[in-house]
Amino acid sequence: MVASVSPTGRCRQRYVDGCRLVAGCIPYRYNNSCDTCNGDSQGRLEVLMVTPHRGEGFLFPKGGWETNETQEAAACREALEEAGVSGVIMNCLGSWEFTSKSCQDEHGLQRKVYMYLLHVTEELDSWPEDAVRERKWVPVTEAMGLCKNEWMREALVKFTDCLEGGDTLCSSPVSGDDSASDSLSHVSDEQPSEQPACEETVPAPAGILSDNAASDDEAPSCTTEENTSSSSD
Template identity: 50%
Template sequence: MVALVSQENVVALVSRTGRHLQRYNQGRRQVVGCIPYRYKIDDSNSLDIEDMVEVLVISSQKGKGMLFPKGGWELDETKIQAASRETLEEAGVRGTIEAELGEWTFKSRTHDTEYEGYMFPLLVREELDFWPEKTFRQRKWVSVANARECCQHWWMKEALEVLVNRLASQQELDEEEE
C-alpha cells in the first residue's frame, strides 16, 4: 500500500542555519518575527479583546524567559516569507500573516550590536506536532496579560500592544457594521 502525502503538509525538520544570507541595513542585522494568536472559545461572552485572544510564546534558546518567534531575514526571501519560516521553525505553527505591526531598533543582549526588528501578527490556522526546533523550545498559549509579563524583550511587548490595539479597533468596526 502506498500513502500519498501532500507536499504542503510536509515540514523539513531542519532549521536554516548560518549567517551568509543574512540581511543588514547600515550594519544592523535585520530580524523578523510573528506574534502567533488565536481566538479563545469560551462561554464568558466577554467583549474585551484581551479576554478573547491568546498568544503563543516560546522559550528562548539562550536563556530563561519567553518570547515570540523571530530570526534572521535572509537575502532570498521577503519579510513575510522570513517571518513565516521563523515561526514555523521555532513555534511549529502556520497561519495567516497580517499587516506588519512595526519596526524596532534594539541592542542585542549578548552582542554589542544593534538590530532592526519587524513583527507581524499571525492568525494561527495549524499547530504542528513536529517542527524543526521542537527539541530546543517549549511553546505555550498564554493570555495577553501573561505575555506582557513573561516576554523578555521590550520591543516585542510594544508589538503586542500594537496588535491588541489593532484587534480592538477591528472589533469596534465589526460591531458598528452589525
C-alpha cells in the same frame, strides 16, 4: 504539513548601517475551549510565545531576514521553525531596534526587527526546533508580563490595538508584493526578493528554507565561531 529542518548560518542575512535585519511575528488564536471564555462565541484571545534557544523566559518567534525571501515570508518561516505554527500573516506592526544579548557577529550586536501578526490556523505536533524550545499559549495580559524586553511589550500593545480596530494596518492579509514597513527602501541595494510572502500558510518547502538562516533570540551569551553555523540567540 511536514516540518522542515531549521536552517543555520548567516551567509544570506541582511544588514543595513551595521544592523542585522530581523523579521518576526505575534502568533494568535481565539480559544473557544478555555475555562474563562464566559460564553464568548469568539473565544479568548491568546498569543503564542516560545522559550529562547538559550536561557530562560519567553519571547515571540523571530529571526534573520534573508536576501532570498520577502520580509513576510521570513516572519512565517520563523514561526514555523521556532513555534511550529502556520496561518494567515497580516500587515506589519512596526519596527524596533534592540541590542542582542548573545552572539556578536562581524557587524556587531545591533538588530532591527519587523513584527507582524500571524493568525494561526495550523499547529504542528513536531517542528524543527522542538528539541530546544518550548511553546506556550497565553492570554495577552499574561504575555505582557512574560515579555523579556520593552520593545516586545510595545509590539504587543500595537497588536491589541490592531485587533481592536484601532490600526488600519491590520485590515487585510499581506500580498506577495506588498510591504507595510519602510524596510524595502532601506535595502534597495540588497539582492531582490525571490520568494512570495505567505498569505494562508507558512512557506515551508525546502526551496524556501535555505541552508543559511539563523535565529535571533535574546538570551545569555554564546560563542561566535567564524564560518560556522550559529544562532544569534
